[in-house]
Amino acid sequence: MRPIDLLNGRLKLRHLVLVVAIADHGSVLRAARHLRLAQPAVTRSLREVEDVLGVELFTRGPRGVTPTLFGEAFVEHARAVLAELRRAGERIAELADARVGTVTIGTLLAGSNVLLPRAIAALKRDRPGITVIVREATFDIQAPRLLDGELDMILGRLNPIDDLRGLRQITLYSEPVRLVARRDHPARSRGGLALRDLLDYPWVLPLEQTALRQELEQVFRDEGLPPPTDLVECTSILTVRTLVRDTDMIAALPELVAVTDGEIAPLPVPLEPVRRHVGVTLPDGRPLTPSARVMLDHLRREAAALTGEAALSGRSGR
Secondary structure, three states: OOOOOOOOOOOOHHHHHHHHHHHHHOOHHHHHHHHOOOHHHHHHHHHHHHHHHOOOOEEEEOOEEEEOHHHHHHHHHHHHHHHHHHHHHHHHHHHHOOOEEEEEEEEOOOOOOOHHHHHHHHHHHHOOEEEEEEEEOOHHHHHHHHHHOOOOEEEEEOOOOOOOOOEEEEEEEEEEEEEEEEOOOHHHHOOOOOHHHHHHOOEEEOOOOOHHHHHHHHHHHHOOOOOOOOEEEOOOHHHHHHHHHHOOOEEEEEHHHHOOOOOEEEOOOOOOOOEEEEEEEEEOOOOOOHHHHHHHHHHHHHHHHHHHHHHHHHHHOO
16 A cells, blocks of 8 residues: 555645544544534545545444544544644744643542642642643553643653653652541551451552552562452542541552541551652653643642641651
8 A cells, every 4th residue: 555645635634623523422423513513514524534545434333433443543643633733823822922821731540639739729820821721541541642742741640651652750759658547447446456457448449550559469468468359449539538538448548648638547557668759741752832831830849848848747746
C-alpha cells in the first residue's frame, strides 16, 4: 500500500473532528447530536474520510460503531492534531493576554486531593482569567493523553516512566502512607495493636495494578501474613473515606489525608517502607504553555508549604 497524501486538500479539519466524535460517542447518531449536525451529513462526511484513506474506519453494528484497526490508528493521530491546534489557539490567546488561558491537569484517582485544590485556589486568586480543567483517571490512561497534548501535566503519586518515552517527572514532596480507621473503631481498644490484628476487619485497598497496592502486599509478605481477603478495591478517595468513616473498614491513605479528616485517624501500626512521592509528569519535548507554567509554579509553592506544615505538625506532636 502506497503512502496516502493527506495534505492535498481533500482531508478537512472537520473530518478529524467528526471521526473523533464518532469514536468518543460510539455512534454516528450520538456524534451527530453532539456536533449538532444532521445524521445524514455525518454519515456522508465519514464516507468522504474513508474514501480519502481508502479504508473502513468503523464497523457498523446494531448498537453503534466500533473502530477498525485503521480507525484506531487514525483516531489516535486525529486526537493529536486537534490537541495541538487547541494548544496553538490557547498559546496565541495567552500571548495576546497573559492573564487568560486554559490549563488541563490529569490527576490520579488516589492522589493530590490536598495539594491540587490549594494550588488551584492560589492560581485563581492570582490569575482569575485562567480556566483550570481537571480530569481524573489512572496513570496508564492519562499518559497517552499527555503525550498527545490533551493534558498539560499529570499530578499525583509518581509512577515509573522507564517504558514511556517523551516524559519527565518533577517530585514536589514525599509523605508517609498511614493505616487509618474511624475514630471509634473497635481495633483502637486493643493493646499492642499489630498488623496481624487488623486482618480481623474488612479492608479497602487500591486496585491491583497500582504501585501502592503492590507495596502494601509486600508489607504483608514481609510480616509473614496473607493479604486481606475481606476487601473492597477502590481508587476513589471520596469513596474510600466514606467507607472508612461509616464501617469497620481499614484503609491505607496518605498522611495528609489521614490527618485532615476529623472523623478518621491513623492507627498505631506503622508502614515504614511505604511512602508516597507526589509530583508532576510533564511532556519532555513540548514546552509548557504560559498558563501551565503558572500552574506549575503554584503547585511548587503549595507543595513547599505543605511540607513545612507537615514538619511543624510532626514537631508539635512529639
